[in-house]
Amino acid sequence: xxxxxxxxxxxxxxxxxxxxxxxxxxxxxxxxxxxxxxxxxxxxxxxxxxxxxxxxxxxxxxxxxxxxxxxxxxxxxxxxxxxxxxxxxxxxxxxxxxxxxxxxxxxxxxxxx
Amino acid sequence: xxxxxxxxxxxxxxxxxxxxxxxxxxxxxxxxxxxxxxxxxxxxxxxxxxxxxxxxxxxxxxxxxxxxxxxxxxxxxxxxxxxxxxxxxxxxxxxxxxxxxxxxxxxxx
Numbered sequence: 001x002x003x004x005x006x007x008x009x010x011x012x013x014x015x016x017x018x019x020x021x022x023x024x025x026x027x028x029x030x031x032x033x034x035x036x037x038x039x040x041x042x043x044x045x046x047x048x049x050x051x052x053x054x055x056x057x058x059x060x061x062x063x064x065x066x067x068x069x070x071x072x073x074x075x076x077x078x079x080x081x082x083x084x085x086x087x088x089x090x091x092x093x094x095x096x097x098x099x100x101x102x103x104x105x106x107x108x109x110x111x112x113x
Numbered sequence: 114x115x116x117x118x119x120x121x122x123x124x125x126x127x128x129x130x131x132x133x134x135x136x137x138x139x140x141x142x143x144x145x146x147x148x149x150x151x152x153x154x155x156x157x158x159x160x161x162x163x164x165x166x167x168x169x170x171x172x173x174x175x176x177x178x179x180x181x182x183x184x185x186x187x188x189x190x191x192x193x194x195x196x197x198x199x200x201x202x203x204x205x206x207x208x209x210x211x212x213x214x215x216x217x218x219x220x221x222x
Contacts, residue, residue, distance in 0.1 A: 042117065042212030043200070090155060098144055098204060101158030
């Protein structure tokens, strides 16, 4: 099992450009979420999904969109990138019960110039 | 409000013991997680506590006191590979995680 796969690992984007960060999990987990990690701050949840077809906003959703058409994939889209979106992005999956924790993807380091 | 605090950085010696503390204020507390994150890598799950007391997993132990809003991660027989950031996160009644900024642990020979 690959676990949670994120692509790309690194990307540089110009202000105003759009892009999609990919997240795919093969553990049959229902719960998927996107986090951003910035220096000196805790992880902050952007959007999450408890099942295919169901998505909801997290703590910092502005400027980001998500969709969940199947169990495996949970892409994160930046429609018009801003320098404030420079960050490391993690996709995380889990079972409904928290006991086993979240499995994180390897992350995408995004720079918006 | 919801808040979680942990020290920014700690230094310890190889072979020694270190305790990383975490205090939290969480509405509808639903458990406390510890994760390890090596530089440039993803966080990996270490432990989950929802009941008071100490849980041991090999060299790592995690303690929780719900009445005090306090947890600690205890690392024994420190190895150089334990150099990493340790993230504390509490879960609220909506199953949302509130994350601390992490404690960077530096191990010296």
